[in-house]
Amino acid sequence: MSRQKILLVDDEPDILEMIGFNLEREGFEVFTAPNGRKGLELARAHTPDLILLDVMMPEMDGMETCRELRDDARLKNTIIAFLTARNEDYSQIAGFDAGADDYISKPIKPRVLISRVKALLRRGVPAASEMPKRDLSGIVIDKERYVVYKEGVELSLPKKEFELLALLASQPGRVFTRENILSNVWGNDVIVGDRTIDVHIRKLREKLGDDFFKTIKGVGYKFEP
Amino acid sequence: MSRQKILLVDDEPDILEMIGFNLEREGFEVFTAPNGRKGLELARAHTPDLILLDVMMPEMDGMETCRELRDDARLKNTIIAFLTARNEDYSQIAGFDAGADDYISKPIKPRVLISRVKALLRRGVPAASEMPKRDLSGIVIDKERYVVYKEGVELSLPKKEFELLALLASQPGRVFTRENILSNVWGNDVIVGDRTIDVHIRKLREKLGDDFFKTIKGVGYKFEP
DNA sequence: CGCAAGGTTAATTGATTATTAACGCCTGCA
DNA sequence: TGCAGGCGTTAATAATCAATTAACCTTGCG
Helix, strand or coil: CCCCEEEEECCCHHHHHHHHHHHHHCCCEEEEECCHHHHHHHHHHHCCCEEEEECCCCCCCHHHHHHHHHHCHHHCCCEEEEEEECCCCHHHHHHCCCCCCEEEEECCCHHHHHHHHHHHHHHCCCCCCCCCEECCCCEEEECCCCEEEECCEEECCCHHHHHHHHHHHHCCCCCEEHHHHHHHHHCCCCCCCHHHHHHHHHHHHHHHCHHHEEEECCCEEEECC | CCCCEEEEECCCHHHHHHHHHHHHHCCCEEEEECCHHHHHHHHHHHCCCEEEEECCCCCCCHHHHHHHHHHCHHHCCCEEEEEEECCCCHHHCHHHHCCCCEEEEECCCHHHHHHHHHHHHHHCCCCCCCCCEEEECCEEEECCCCEEEECCEEECCCHHHHHHHHHHHHCCCCEEEHHHHHHHHHCCCCCCCHHHHHHHHHHHHHHHCHHHEEEECCCEEEECC
């Protein structure tokens, strides 16, 4: 197999050099671009396996670039990871449903980055996605802050509601039985009635929209973008 | 809390020892059995928290064992994970609906297995699912999502219909008697009239196409791709 | 033809979930 | 301390949808 190609897009030359150097040392073929437009060009020219995209860039930012990348059939399946400054306001990101596969916070130690990159390439899916959980639906769940963004609008849900949402959304599409839900959100030894779950589901539907939560009668609930 | 108990059932002594050793080193209380029958005994004796079940075994295979385990009230809630050889033909896996909670492919690195096991015990829900999706001539059955795709189009069937389909499709071509069907989909102690099955079959025919369900008069029904 | 086995349809029953309101229980705060 | 408000829970009721049945129809075959 030929070397795997990585495209690195960031407006800071230092970052490009530093990360690029480390990736190359690991045997990857690295392309770098200082802005979205150039990045797009290179992506189309080389169809990289992975694209690391800084979110904040002049001229054409990460979000915009990502969307355009996703519009290119040949890049549909390319893994795209956003590089974000730590503590960046996720509500900025939440609004855009650009289609990234993972978020990586800067600054990041080269070794850590390398292993994230390798994991992404190996699995095709974000490993332990560091940050906001995208759900291809304008809904972002930030466990760290106990906050949910719906189309960029911040909602702060009560604990149970949040945890229920987080559980369902952890595997969109998967049906969780009431049993599943109880043992995960409430714990194995707590006894609460079945209706309790319904009520919380209802509150979530109220706040996030009915369509996201599907009832499978006699089976359970699932979250669908 | 006392140590969590894990029952490991596999006919290969090497595997038993290897996995068993690793699980014990992690602090679990491990029981091992070389076949389904022994496994069942041990399960009843110790009510483990998790059962790892090899699918292919002489004497009493994983599927069969699983079904029997599920029939035992005290083991109703025990987590059962199947160990399957990679690339095993899932169409062979009638245990599709035998009631397994997760599928784990062998060979698997001990470290990976351990983390899967821990996740299962912690969450009671499989993390990244290797649950088989049955694909037969344009019909895909996804038990995890409780959804069926017909030529890519998503259909969500009611519980009984879904289970009936899953049963028939678990062994395409094989005839299931009405008795078979009743005991698998409805359970041994439920009494329903004869026409009930017909009606469900009819609904399936309506939704998936007449041709898939063949009636063998005086015998039963079968599913044919 | 007449029976046996299934097929069809629509109505009925039954189970499960949705909804709403109410009740404690905390927490924060004057 | 006592009040206000948010949260989690439950109970009661309504609404929804699946499951079942009953009644009748069709088909194949002796």
